[in-house]
Each structure stands twice: as structure tokens, then as C-alpha cells.
Amino acid sequence: MSKNYYEVMKIRRSMYALTRETTIEKERIKEVVEHSLNYTPSAFNSQSGRVVVLFGDDHDKFWEITKNSLISSQPEDRHNDTAQKIDNFKHSFGTALFFEDYDVVEGLQNQFPKAKDNFPLWSYQSSGMLQYNVWTSLAAEGLGASLQHYNEAVEEEVKKHYNLPSKWKLMAQMPFGKPAQEPGEKEIIKAEDKMKVFGLN
Incomplete structure (x- = not known):
């Protein structure tokens, strides 16, 4: 990683226009996730976080499960919009599924x-x-991503399809890939409206 932490905080944005390309190898993505799992704080060092990383057909299958689940519970006039939205997430390089082990x-x-x-x-x-x-x-590492929450709609079928433990609770989904375009400017609320400091002088 050549950028410092403060720079990376600024470039981490919600990116929805992603491609099926990647800037790094799959093995490096695995290392990034493993490092985060090892060093993210948790109560009593419980390390209750779990991540499933999906590539290729397994990535596609997750978004097909999501699309079918959502469409089955919606009126027909919303089907096309839902399918287009989910297919946009599917058109990325991979997906990380975040769970907590209950x-x-x-x-x-x-x-x-x-x-x-x-x-x-x-x-x-x-x-x-x-x-x-x-x-x-x-x-x-040059990859874009966004955070999605289709948890209740897909959790049981996802655990069944990927043979995951029943006590894993689905928390979020993160499609990722090489960005197709740069995000727009981020509006920043003035610091004095968000922060108070006492005893500085």
C-alpha cells in the first residue's frame, strides 16, 4: 500500500459503477480480508466477525439469489427496476459477505x-x-466498492446454498471491482458543526 492512511480514508467512497476487472490478484484480495479479520477490534477479543468472499460463478449466484428473492416479494411493475439495480451489483469482480457468529x-x-x-x-x-x-x-489497492444490506431477504437461502453455519448472522454485502468512473465530490459538513473540543489551550 503506497498511500498513507489519511489519503486512503478520503478515497474510500461508495462506488456503484464497477467493472468485472480487478487491480490485484484474487489471492491478494483474500490477504486483505484476512488481515482485516485478524486486526479489527472486537469485544473481549471475541473475533466474532466472519467473511465469505465470492468470485466468478459464486459471486454471480449470490446476486441471482438476491434478485429472485426481491422480485418474488414485489409487485410486477417494480421487477425491471429491481433487476437492473441488482444486475449492476452483479456486474462487478467479486462480493464480500459479512456475518457475525452468534x-x-x-x-x-x-x-x-x-x-x-x-x-x-x-x-x-x-x-x-x-x-x-x-x-x-x-x-x-485501487478497488471500488459499496455496502449493501439485503440481509433478511436472502440470509437463509445464502446460508443454505454456501453451506454456512446456522448461527452466522448476515450483516452486509460488499460488491467490489475496478471503478468504471470517479465518484462525485463528497459534501463535507463543517467540523465545527460536528465536533467540540475542550481543553485545547
Whole structure:
């Protein structure tokens, strides 16, 4: 990675115009995801995050499952728009599926009952950090991505098709690929409207 962390934070954007090309080898993408899994913070170092990386036909199949599931629950006049939207995600190089392992979460709830209600929240927070780390790391390698949430519509069929554990909870989906165009300018709210600092002087 040649760019520094602050530069990469700026170039990590939601990119929807992606191609089926990549800037790095599949093995490097695997390394990026593995590194994020190893070093993303989690409550009690539980490492409850799980990621499924899909390429080729497996990537295509996920988006076909998603499209069919959504269309089956929608009125017919929305089918074309839905199919076009999902086919746009399918027209990318690969997809990362983010899960949380609730065997781990529930184990911590049993081990620390006084903090029982906090563990699902901490799990969500850790998952968000994992998603950001993968996304930012892919951006550092020249890949674009976006974050999608078709969780409830596809979770059970996805776990069945890819033979995933029943206690894995689907959190998000991230199609990625070589960007087809640059994103527009990002509107930044003034810092003084978002941040307060005390004791600086």
C-alpha cells in the first residue's frame, strides 16, 4: 500500500459503477480480508466477525439469489427496476459477505450475564469496523466498492446454498471491482458543526 492512511480514508467512497476487472490478484484480495479479520477490534477479543468472499460463478449466484428473492416479494411493475439495480451489483469482480457468529456472541452472553444485553450491540459495532477496514483496504489497492444490506431477504437461502453455519448472522454485502468512473465530490459538513473540543489551550 503506497498511500498513507489519511489519503486512503478520503478515497474510500461508495462506488456503484464497477467493472468485472480487478487491480490485484484474487489471492491478494483474500490477504486483505484476512488481515482485516485478524486486526479489527472486537469485544473481549471475541473475533466474532466472519467473511465469505465470492468470485466468478459464486459471486454471480449470490446476486441471482438476491434478485429472485426481491422480485418474488414485489409487485410486477417494480421487477425491471429491481433487476437492473441488482444486475449492476452483479456486474462487478467479486462480493464480500459479512456475518457475525452468534455462537460466539451467545457464548459471551452466557459467560458474562451482567453484560448480556451489550454483546449484540458490541457485535454490531465490531462488524461495522470490519466492513470499514475491508472497504478501506480494498480502496488502498485501487478497488471500488459499496455496502449493501439485503440481509433478511436472502440470509437463509445464502446460508443454505454456501453451506454456512446456522448461527452466522448476515450483516452486509460488499460488491467490489475496478471503478468504471470517479465518484462525485463528497459534501463535507463543517467540523465545527460536528465536533467540540475542550481543553485545547
